[in-house]
Amino acid sequence: MRPPRKIPPRLLSDAATQEGLVNKAQCDAAGLDKYAVGRLIKAGAWSRVTRCVYDTDPDPVERRRRDDYFEHVRRRAAWAGMLAVPGGIAVGACALALHRVAGLPARLVPEVARPDGTAAKLGSEVVLRRYRSFPTVRYRGRRIAALVPALAQALPGLARGGGVAVLGSVLHQGFLDVSALDQVRDMMRRRRGSVRALDWFPLASGLDESPAETAARLSCLDHGVPPDGQQVTFTLAGVLLARVDLVWRLPGGRYLVVEIDGRAYHSGQEMLADDSVRQNGLVGTDRLVVLRYPAAEALSDEGIGPDVAARLTALRWTPAAALLRGQVELDR
Structure with a gap:
């Protein structure tokens, strides 16, 4: 078998902006015919994603190591759909992934619509939607559903936790009010x-800063202990202790605070060090009872609600008349 041809720079440039994917039309335009593509696939340098769409990254998706791995996988699904359908418009959850909305499932099925709204038979890897006319925006030379229609298309297909996290993400990031x-x-x-x-x-x-915080808040709500405050800053004698995720008022001027952390959302050594500083500041006063949960536990099926509810019962918590907001100054 002849060795694979050198990849034309034009095609490498296309792949760099499309999560490593290219389609047959781009290969043809760059001078890479179907025989050269076949040799690349046979040699393991490329792989077939769906009809006429190829991944130029030799590493299987599940073995890739990158800080934005899950975002990459979601964006890759969106590109697979757009490249598979001539003029294909990314819709639903795929469009949301390209809009940088958080809270989406880890894996997405490529989902596109045609500009004329027609449907056709495709392989099982791509879903072609027949949506009526909807607003679109440009994305790296392609068209994707604008944020409002993308949300309307995606939400009915999401689970409750993911749907609430998606809505919280667009509010928190200021994409919509x-x-x-x-x-x-x-x-x-x-x-x-x-x-x-x-x-x-x-x-x-909009105060949820990650899908894990959304899951934690919903779990507490479902177990009868809605937080009295969220993203509240505590100070002592004018000195900042920390801004915490969830807060409950306790008798005697005390507070239970819950922090959600973990590499899934608080990643990098700098953030981990910051978490330690916050922890030390919070436990340095007897006015605060601190509970910390990893993101994985917050996102689990049971969630943190049962544990938080049991702690609050033991601490004689009763719902606050008004939500805590902004800054709370602790007395010595």
Whole structure:
């Protein structure tokens, strides 16, 4: 077998902006014919993703090591769909991944629509949607669903925790405000399977800083112990102790605080060191009871709600009349 040809620079440039993927049309335009592509695949340098779409990264997806691994996998799914369908528009969760929205499932099925709204038979790897006309935006030379229609398309297919996390992400990152979510609701009311998802909107909070925090808050809510405050800053004699994720007022001027951490969301040595500083500041006063949970536990099926509820019962917590906001100064 002849060795694979050297990859044309033009094709390498395409792959660099498309999560490592290229399609047959791009190969043809760069002068790489089907026989050269076949040799690359046979040699293990490339792999076939779906019809006429190829991955130029020789490492299997599951073995790749990168800080943005899950984001890469989601974006890769979106690109696979757009490259498989001429003029394909990324829609639903795939469009949300390209909009940098958090809270999506780890793996996405490539999902696209055609500009004319028509459907056709594709391989099982790509879903072609027949959506009515909807706003789009440009993304690296392609078209993707604008944020509002992408949310309306994606939410009915998500689980409750993921759906609330997605809504919280667009609020927290400032992509949309609460009033803009009314447009999403209106668009969803015309879609099949949206009834349950419409109940999630009141649960969304722009104060959730990660999907793990959303899961922790929902678990506490489901177990009858909604937080009295979120992202509250504690100071002692004017000195900053920490800004904490979830807070409950306790009798006697004390507080239970919950911190969600772990490499999934607080990654890197700098952030881990910062977590240690926050922990030391919080436990240095007898006014605060500190519970810390890894992101994986917050995201588990049971969640942290049962444990937090048991602790609060033992500490004689009762719901606060008003939510804690902003800064709390502790007395000595």
